[in-house]
Amino acid sequence: MTAVLEPATRTPAPAHRRRGRAGHRSDQLFLLPAVLFVAVTVVYPLVYSVLQAFQDVGLREVIRGGAEWVGVANFADQFGRPEFWQALWLSLVYTVGTVALSYAGGLALALLFVHRFAGRNVMRALLMLAWILPTVVGANVWRWLLDGSYGLLNAVLRGIGLIDGDVFWLGQPGPALASVIVATAWSFAPFAMILLVAALQGVPATLYEAARIDGATAWQQFRHVTLPGLRPVSITVMLLIFIFAFKTFDTIYLMTRGGPGGATLTLPLYAFQEAFEFRRYDTAAVATTVMLIVPLVLSVFYFRSLREEEAA
Amino acid sequence: MTRERVRLVVAVAVTAIYLVPVYWMLNTSFKEQAEVFARPPALVPVPPTIAAYRTAVFGDPDIARGLLNTFVIATGTTILTLVVAVPAAYALARLRIRWVTPALLLFLAVQMIPAVNLALPMFVLFGRVGLVNTYAGLIVANCSLSIPLAITIMRPYFLSVPGEVLEAARVDGCTTFGAFVRVALPVSIPGVITMAVVSFLGAWGEFVFGLALATGDELQPISVVIAKLTNAFGTRWNELMAVSAVVAVPVIVLFVLLQRYIVAGLTDGATKG
Numbered sequence: 064m065t066a067v068l069e070p071a072t073r074t075p076a077p078a079h080r081r082r083g084r085a086g087h088r089s090d091q092l093f094l095l096p097a098v099l100f101v102a103v104t105v106v107y108p109l110v111y112s113v114l115q116a117f118q119d120v121g122l123r124e125v126i127r128g129g130a131e132w133v134g135v136a137n138f139a140d141q142f143g144r145p146e147f148w149q150a151l152w153l154s155l156v157y158t159v160g161t162v163a164l165s166y167a168g169g170l171a172l173a174l175l176f177v178h179r180f181a182g183r184n185v186m187r188a189l190l191m192l193a194w195i196l197p198t199v200v201g202a203n204v205w206r207w208l209l210d211g212s213y214g215l216l217n218a219v220l221r222g223i224g225l226i227d228g229d230v231f232w233l234g235q236p237g238p239a240l241a242s243v244i245v246a247t248a249w250s251f252a253p254f255a256m257i258l259l260v261a262a263l264q265g266v267p268a269t270l271y272e273a274a275r276i277d278g279a280t281a282w283q284q285f286r287h288v289t290l291p292g293l294r295p296v297s298i299t300v301m302l303l304i305f306i307f308a309f310k311t312f313d314t315i316y317l318m319t320r321g322g323p324g325g326a327t328l329t330l331p332l333y334a335f336q337e338a339f340e341f342r343r344y345d346t347a348a349v350a351t352t353v354m355l356i357v358p359l360v361l362s363v364f365y366f367r368s369l370r371e372e373e374a375a
Numbered sequence: 376m377t378r379e380r381v382r383l384v385v386a387v388a389v390t391a392i393y394l395v396p397v398y399w400m401l402n403t404s405f406k407e408q409a410e411v412f413a414r415p416p417a418l419v420p421v422p423p424t425i426a427a428y429r430t431a432v433f434g435d436p437d438i439a440r441g442l443l444n445t446f447v448i449a450t451g452t453t454i455l456t457l458v459v460a461v462p463a464a465y466a467l468a469r470l471r472i473r474w475v476t477p478a479l480l481l482f483l484a485v486q487m488i489p490a491v492n493l494a495l496p497m498f499v500l501f502g503r504v505g506l507v508n509t510y511a512g513l514i515v516a517n518c519s520l521s522i523p524l525a526i527t528i529m530r531p532y533f534l535s536v537p538g539e540v541l542e543a544a545r546v547d548g549c550t551t552f553g554a555f556v557r558v559a560l561p562v563s564i565p566g567v568i569t570m571a572v573v574s575f576l577g578a579w580g581e582f583v584f585g586l587a588l589a590t591g592d593e594l595q596p597i598s599v600v601i602a603k604l605t606n607a608f609g610t611r612w613n614e615l616m617a618v619s620a621v622v623a624v625p626v627i628v629l630f631v632l633l634q635r636y637i638v639a640g641l642t643d644g645a646t647k648g
Contacts, residue, residue, distance in 0.1 A: 090470040090551055097463030097522055098478060104519035105485045108496035115496070125499050172389070180383040186390045188634050192397060195630050197580025199598040200619045203605070204400045207612050215399055218415045249396070310489030313582040317602055331491040338495050339587065351492045358487035365487075366480070 109355070116348035125344055133345075141349045149325065150333035151353065154309060157244060157329050161308035162301050164248035169255025169300065170293075176256065177263040187260075190253040198250070202317035205246040209233055233319055236326030243315050243327055247308060255300045259293065266292035295368065302365045306358055330354050400623070404428065404616040411612050431614035432621050437592070441600030442621065444510075444589075445579060448596055451514035452521055452578035453571050459518070460525035461567065465555050467526065468533035469541060479530075482523040493519060494587035501588060508591050516584040521577050525570040532566030533559055572633055576626055597622055 116137055118130040141147045176187050193201070208215050211231035220226040232238045266289060274284045290297075312331040315321065321328035321336065328336070330350055338347035403411060405423040432438055467475055497516055498507065506512030536559050544554040560567070585596040595603075601618055 087551060090466060090472050093462040093466035093470060093551075093555070094472060094474070094478060096459045097526060098474075098481070100459055100518065100522055101481060101485055104497075104515055105488065105493060105523075108493055108500055109488065111500060112492065112496035115499075125502065175382065175386055175389060178379075178382050180379045180386065182383070183386065186386055188630075189390055190393055191634075192627065192630065193393065195576065195626055196397070196623055197576075197598065197626060199580060199582055199601055200400070200623045201396070203601065203615055203619050204396045206605075207403065207616065208396055208399060210612070213412055213414065213416065213612070215395070215416060222415060249393075253393075306487050310487075310491070312489070312491050313598075316586075317582070317605070331489055334491055334495065335583075335587075338498070344495070344499065347495055351489070351495055354489055354492060358489070362484050362487050366483070 112348050113352050113355075115345055116352045118345055120344040120348070122342040122344075125342075130345075137345045137349045141346055146325065146328075147333070147350070150328055150330045150350070153240070153327065154329040154331075157240065157247075157311075157315070157327070158305055158308040160241075160244040161247045161251065161311075162304045164244060165251035165255050165304050165308075166297070166301055168248060168252035169259055170297075172252060172256040173259035173263055174289075177260050187257075190256065192253075193250045194253045196250065198313045199317060201250055202246060202314045205242070205249070206233065206318050209242055234323055236323060239319050239323060239327050243318050246318060247311060247314050250314075251304050251307065255304065258296055258300050262293050262296035263289070298368050299365070302361055302368065306361055306365075309357055310354070397623075400616045400619055403613050404620045406613045408611065408613060427611075427613040427617035428621070431611075431617050437600055437604070438597070438618055440593070441595055441597035444594055445596040445598070445622075447510055448513045448517060448581075448585075449575050449578035451510060452517040453575045455514060455518050456521045456525050456574040457567070457571060460522045460529060460570065461560070462555070463522075464526045464529035465533050465559060468530045469536065469538070469559065470551065482526045485523045486520075486527070490520065490583040494583045497584070498587050507588055508594055510594060512588050513584060513594065513596070514578075516588055517578040517581055520581075521574040524577070525574055528570045528573060529563075529566050532563040532569075536562055568633060572629055576629065579626065580622075 115130070117132060117134060118124070119133045119136075120130045124130040172190065176183060176190075209217075209232040211217060211229040211234065214232075216232070217226065217230055220230070221228075230238075232242045270288045270292070271284055274288050279287065310331060311329070312335065315327050315329060315332055316335075319327045321332040331354065334347045334350035334354065337343045337350060402418070402420055404427050405420040405425065406417070407424055407426060410417060410420065432442075463478075466472055467479060493516070497512075501507045501512045501516075506515065541554050541558055544558045545551075549557060580598060581596065582598040582602070585599040586602070589595040589599060597618075601615070601622070604618075605615070
């Protein structure tokens, strides 16, 4: 079993070590550490957490162990709470809003940056900064931009006469939710742009020529050539951003802590709060278990779209 | 004006507006405390001062320790990720082994899992084995995200190594490991760089694991330290922006140096199986 770890020798490999159809068994050792690592640090905690949802787990049980099985009592408890449904609803609004804004922004950027002009690559790279910047940085900068009294946004809005006095964007439920969506989409849109630029370059130029010959306007070309041509990549982009957004914790936590009054308390923040503030590890596990279902369903779609892309 | 000119002008304007948040961070970080509260705010810090950097970044032991912790965690994560993910990616790309498809699906699927879903049970399980509030625990937690991503980034690079080259190495007497180290790895260095940088940057900005697993002050990464100090910094925006800028700088430097690799890596990891 350790043969694979021996330093390479210049002697010819004996015939029995040459790979057959199945390959040498010790080759499996290349993959084994990664599989074991993921099994222990991802799969096991996930299973453990799902099991916790069916137990009575408070701080005492976490420290001493010995949690009792309670069946579906935790689920019944959570499903009877308006706060839980509120968190799930907010998660969906936040996620769908982020997907829509990121995709629209990314597509607009892609339509501009697919063309050739001086400095295009440099500017594309600069835009990617928004995506690559740590969320902790982006979230704090957005909080500062949106500050009611001294923030840049209000200064600009006051300057052009749109508002009068201070608007506390993060202090009111609706605007706070819109703000975290904008801040998230700001960082996701350049990611969408990069994938969509590549896809735009793949739309055959002959299709546009044909459309022009048929007298199609720019809008008709966009509607009937560009968008259908982008479809597979668009689906991938939207699915990926949906998954990214649905699991977002840091941006929201750093900008609003889930507030004001729970107006941005999406499911990940709700679960975190249940566990680390209220020490209700069991109901937190219910929330995270529900959170697993969405990416699970979506990943099925994602794999299917990947397969279609490969087949195409 | 030609069409190209118009596009150039629009693109410059769009890029400039898009990067206003980044500019505003730098602008504020070079302002005096009093200047931060000017209405309307000054678009350029006059005169620019590094006072905020001096007090917040170099004068505050919590911040300095947070930066050091983040560096240790990100470096450890990168090394462990390289050691575990590179051979796995090679095996999935070029070795005839069992379970290739299930393993690929596993590594792709776990990337969809929210970090919160892992942080909560990890807090309990790591507590049992003494990993809460240790560098090792934070590194392992970060690797649970970075290793699957690194494998998906790395695999296409190994796939592009021609099988005949590896076969030739084998005929010349290389073991599987020899062919991997001497033939496949050297031509896949861009992939290794990409995944190392992506792993490092991921851990550098990581927040959820730090918040859940670094319960004491001593080992908290900078992301958590900033979040904790946010209230204390409530009115000291210039200092908060200075710290944010310092956190952003390594990211920007790595990005500028390795832009080609990173963009390719991020998009590859996202689209290719």
